[in-house]
Amino acid sequence: MTVKQPFERVVVVHGPTVLRVCRAVVGPVDADDAWSETFLAALRAYPDLPADANVEAWLVTIAHRKAIDVVRRAARHAVPVADVPDRVLPPQGRDLDLWAAIAALPTKQRQVVAYHHLGGLPYDDVAALVGGTAAAARRAGSDGVATLRRTYPTIDQEQS
Template identity: 65%
Template sequence: MKVRPFEEVVARHGATVLRVCRAVVGPVDAEDAWSETFLSALRAYPDLPADANVEAWLVTIAHRRALDVGRARSRRAHPTDTVPERADPTADPAHRDPDLWPALQRLPDKQRLAIAYHHIAGLPFAEIATLLGNSPDAARRAAADGIKTLRKHWIEDEKP
């Protein structure tokens, strides 16, 4: 099978990649994700096996690049008219309920960190897995087990 020039690949699959990007990040950031997709694809294209499913390969890259663009957008600073003098201490769940910290401290480290990273910081499990040195499934499981244990501790602490 003859390998097509990259320009033909872009022409043939560009619309599909753009639809994937729009579905993942919306119309505002879709073009950035589309561009990132084809930049990544261009770098890897020479090593792509001749019998590879190019469209599936591009859709996989598009999905990942769109997620990256969406994460980058969520981390950008947003201008505001007023800046608070200091952070609102009631935003911290442990401050709203001082009994929460002792219950969190009793959790194993990976469970406590998975809960903090996901439910408090809002990180996806793939990033949590990198931080904890395990797989995304293990990070998801640690967070779920931690919440289950936390609920159990919470109920025990509430008993008179």
């Protein structure tokens, strides 16, 4: 019989992976909010989670959904400012070219890049989340990274 870990241990073990996924979706500014919402939701659902469940994949799924909720919520709210600018200013603290390049990837490639390369999940777990086989997930991730390398300049390319 498999015994579940105490929830505090789950947070310690999987917290960094969940934070990477949140940062991949919402960026560093809002990642803490998405992380907190993920673990609050997980805490409520944890007693009903089967003891043999893949906790990391379960948490990554919750994190992805909570991060999307943060993005949607931010898009619906007005941001008060002292003075209305003459033109729209880009958000600060994010590399918008990289985020735009990731956003332009096809859905499956974007998800695999986020789950595997940013979230650190193995391809078997990624395949369970996005559907298909581990080989298909590996291929989608490879294609996504290849596209990012072509469309997003690295520091080495910028200096030459």
